[in-house]
Every structure is written in C-alpha cells, then in structure tokens.
Amino acid sequence: MNSSNFIIIPKQIVTADSNDNIFRNTAIEIVDGKVERFIDLAKESIESYDNKIYHFPKLTLIPGFIQTHVHLCQTLFRGLADDLELLDWLKERIFPFENEHTKSSLAASVKLGIYELQLGGTTTILDMGTINHHEVVFDILIKSKMRAVSGKCMVDINDLYPKFKESTKDSLTSSYELAKQYHNSENGRIKYGFAPRFVLSCSEELLKETYEMTKDFSGSIYHSHTSENKGEIEAVRKMYNMENIEYFNSIGVLHENTVLAHGIHVSDSERSIIKETGTRIVHCPSANLKLGSGIADIPKYLDENISISLGADGPPCNNNLSIFTEMRLAALIQKPIHGPTSMDAETVFRLATIEGAKALGLENEIGSLEAGKKADMVLLDLEQPDQPLLDRDANLYSGIVYSANTKNVVHVMIEGKWVVKDKKSLMFNGDEIYETGKSELKKILDRVS
Numbered sequence: 001m002n003s004s005n006f007i008i009i010p011k012q013i014v015t016a017d018s019n020d021n022i023f024r025n026t027a028i029e030i031v032d033g034k035v036e037r038f039i040d041l042a043k044e045s046i047e048s049y050d051n052k053i054y055h056f057p058k059l060t061l062i063p064g065f066i067q068t069h070v071h072l073c074q075t076l077f078r079g080l081a082d083d084l085e086l087l088d089w090l091k092e093r094i095f096p097f098e099n100e101h102t103k104s105s106l107a108a109s110v111k112l113g114i115y116e117l118q119l120g121g122t123t124t125i126l127d128m129g130t131i132n133h134h135e136v137v138f139d140i141l142i143k144s145k146m147r148a149v150s151g152k153c154m155v156d157i158n159d160l161y162p163k164f165k166e167s168t169k170d171s172l173t174s175s176y177e178l179a180k181q182y183h184n185s186e187n188g189r190i191k192y193g194f195a196p197r198f199v200l201s202c203s204e205e206l207l208k209e210t211y212e213m214t215k216d217f218s219g220s221i222y223h224s225h226t227s228e229n230k231g232e233i234e235a236v237r238k239m240y241n242m243e244n245i246e247y248f249n250s251i252g253v254l255h256e257n258t259v260l261a262h263g264i265h266v267s268d269s270e271r272s273i274i275k276e277t278g279t280r281i282v283h284c285p286s287a288n289l290k291l292g293s294g295i296a297d298i299p300k301y302l303d304e305n306i307s308i309s310l311g312a313d314g315p316p317c318n319n320n321l322s323i324f325t326e327m328r329l330a331a332l333i334q335k336p337i338h339g340p341t342s343m344d345a346e347t348v349f350r351l352a353t354i355e356g357a358k359a360l361g362l363e364n365e366i367g368s369l370e371a372g373k374k375a376d377m378v379l380l381d382l383e384q385p386d387q388p389l390l391d392r393d394a395n396l397y398s399g400i401v402y403s404a405n406t407k408n409v410v411h412v413m414i415e416g417k418w419v420v421k422d423k424k425s426l427m428f429n430g431d432e433i434y435e436t437g438k439s440e441l442k443k444i445l446d447r448v449s
Helices: 073-077 085-099 103-119 134-144 166-184 204-213 232-241 244-250 268-277 285-290 298-302 323-332 344-353 354-359 393-403 429-449
Strands: 006-014 021-024 028-033 034-040 052-062 067-069 121-127 148-151 192-196 221-226 260-263 282-283 308-310 377-381 409-414 417-421
Touching: 006 377, 006 393, 021 204, 034 260, 052 409, 067 260, 067 282, 067 308, 067 354, 073 121, 073 204, 073 260, 073 429, 085 232, 085 429, 103 121, 103 409, 103 417, 103 429, 121 192, 121 221, 121 344, 121 354, 121 409, 134 148, 134 166, 134 192, 148 166, 148 221, 166 204, 192 204, 192 268, 192 308, 204 221, 204 354, 221 244, 232 244, 268 298, 268 393, 282 354, 298 308, 308 323, 308 344, 308 354, 323 344, 323 393, 344 354, 344 393
Parallel strands: 006 052, 067 121, 121 148, 148 192, 192 221, 221 260, 260 282, 282 308
Antiparallel strands: 006 021, 006 028, 028 034, 052 377, 377 409, 409 417
16 A cells, blocks of 8 residues: 555545536545545445555535745734834834844744644745745745745835844845745755745845746745735835835836735725736735725725735734634625625635635645646535534635634645644644743743843
8 A cells, every 4th residue: 555645435525626616425545645546436336446545425625725925924913012003013023023023033933823824724924034044944844844935025115123134135136045945845845936025125126136046946036015005005105116016026026926915005006017017916905904004995806807816914924824814804805895795605715725826826736626726625514503504505715715714624634744633733732832932932032121
C-alpha cells in the first residue's frame, strides 16, 4: 500500500468548481498529493482497492480556504492596537512593534498565525511580512506545510515612524534575493509576493522597480494596500494630485498579478481602471469595520466581473484570523445597503475558495476539488445543533457561511498531507508556541517602552 495514495469517503463533497457540484455517496481518490478522481459509490465498489480508506460519514469535504491578505508578522500584537484610526494605528503601534522584531520574535509570531489559520481550515495565504528577517517566515512556512505566497514588506519612506524604513536600494536588493531563494520552492507550494506596503510608504522608484522585478519570477505577485482609509486617500491626493488607483495606474504597476488589499474608497473611474488592468482586490471586512475604514462596494465589483477574494488582514486590526468570520461579515454588511438577496452564501463561499485561487493565479492547482488539482482539503462537522437540519444544497452553503466557525473544522490536508487531525495541529504544540509568544512579546514591549 502506498501511504501517499488513499481514498476519502465523506458524507458529501462541495467542489466549488465551475458547476458548483455537491456530491453525495461519492468517494475521492488522492494520488501523490493530487485529486485523482471521484468515485460514484452507487456504480463502483472500492473493496478491491489496496489504498488506505478513510470513512467520514458525518463530515463534509470542501476545498481548503484561501486568504489573500494576512500579516503573520503581526500575530504577536493582537489586542495591542485597538480602537485607533489607521494612520495612528500604524504610527503609534504597528510600525514601532514591527521595527523591534528579532528572528525569534518573528518566528513566534509566524507560528502562532499559521497555527490559528490551519486549525481554522485555511490552507493557502498571501502574506505581507515586515522589513527584516523574512527568511524566518519562509522557513516556518516550509516546515508547517502551509501553501503561501509571501514577501518582505518594502518601505523606503516613512513620515509616520521614520525608524521603520530602509533605503530604496536595500529594499529592492533584499527582496530580489529572497525571491531568488524561495520563489517556487517546495514543489511550487511556496512563492514570492513582492510587497511594497502602500503609496505613502514607498517612493515611485521603489513601486516601479518592484513591479519590474516581478517579471523575472513567473507566477509571483505584486501585493500592496490601497484606498483603505479616507485619511490615507487625502494624503495621497495631496502628494500626487491623484486618487490611489489612478496613481498606481499612472506608474504602470496594475496588472493581473497585482493584488491590492481593501479598495474601499474607489471612484467609478478607478473601478474601470481595476477592471481594464485585471487588478485583484482583497476584501477584508473585519479589519475594515474595526478600523472604521468603511465598507467596500463588493456587489458593484462583482457586477463588473472584477476579481474579489477574502482576507483576515492582521490580528491587531481584526483580532482573529478566521475565514468563517470574514465570510459571514462579507455577506451581512452588504445586505442593509444592497438588499437581503445580495452576497448570497454560495457566492461568498466561492470568494473564500476558487476566487482566492484565481486572485493568486493558482486556479489550475487549488481552490476547488477537481481531478488533477492539489489535495488541499478541509473536513467540516456540520451535524451540530447550531447547523441547518435539512440536507439540502442551499442549506449546506448557508451552514458554512452563516452558522459555522472554526470549531466545525475537524481535519485539514495540504497537498495530500494532514496538518490538522481531529481538531489538533500536527505542525505545532499550541501551549508551547503560546508561551513562547508571550515571552517574545514582553521583550518587544520592553524595548519599545
């Protein structure tokens, strides 16, 4: 028996493919980390198979969730930057804290973040790091089996907190060297995402040269923030006499491999630019609400066939990394504005799966359960008192988006390998990384004070 080949028989399978299939009485065969095929159990017996068979008669199999904007480097700072405006949040808390990261504190932060994400069913992330020690992030991503696009934060201008920056040359050189070392490593599971922080912290040279570097690394991502906060937008307008998206477009950095977080305060003309350039927008509803930034007009984006995916952003502006929280909020906050039929549960589920894969250019590898794709999968227990009682397709999406939370996640697999089994991480000791995180955070706070 080949241990890398096996069969899973769940209660039902939600594929998130182009047909939005939901299969029952169906098994799924995994071979060498990929989905080999679906087996209709009404037509074919699997008794003769030599592969290991996992029976999960009460669990629902879905694609692994994909979050396209997180900050693993900020996990230590959860609860330390509450109730602030965005620019004050950066100036008074986040930039000073990130500036004090050592290799050991960054490692502790990343482990805590991945631990939480995987337990919650997230199998792929687009991560923006901090300025220093980003090799630590990659090393832990590799060991944790996480699928990730990640890159060091790039800052060469910082009027908010001048200590937290580096020269344009150093930022470009170090990013390029990291990309050379890690892009497409681990059988393509790890990719590089060039990450200029946002317009206010980056020179035009940095923004443009960074985009040029992406052309040397096929499949890399250009990852930044945009149009998140009115104060930010006013500052950009004062600097360049343009809106955020207009400025990005004027310097030629918008493209299908450009992923911009937030996109809340965007004009109709800017939205047209986003569509024409194929730029991807990441909706981060929890962070946008908690920072008082606003509500992005996601239904309008979707009506115009603009790529939208979901991300929790960082723990200091959200306080959790749960994709379930993001899905529920993404649906609910639009309904008072656009009506109760807007942002239905199935649409939101797709934003957290296949649309996330499309945003990263990985839709041929992940994001749905289809033959030939990577076996990144989650098994949910939806037979609980807080779930819909009827086994109907619509109730299934409703249960996942409106009722479920991270406690419903039972098993998680990335590329055919278990990272969570029976609600326990196989990658990390939770108690150990929690205590280490507390110790490392105390050292940072002592230095900041």
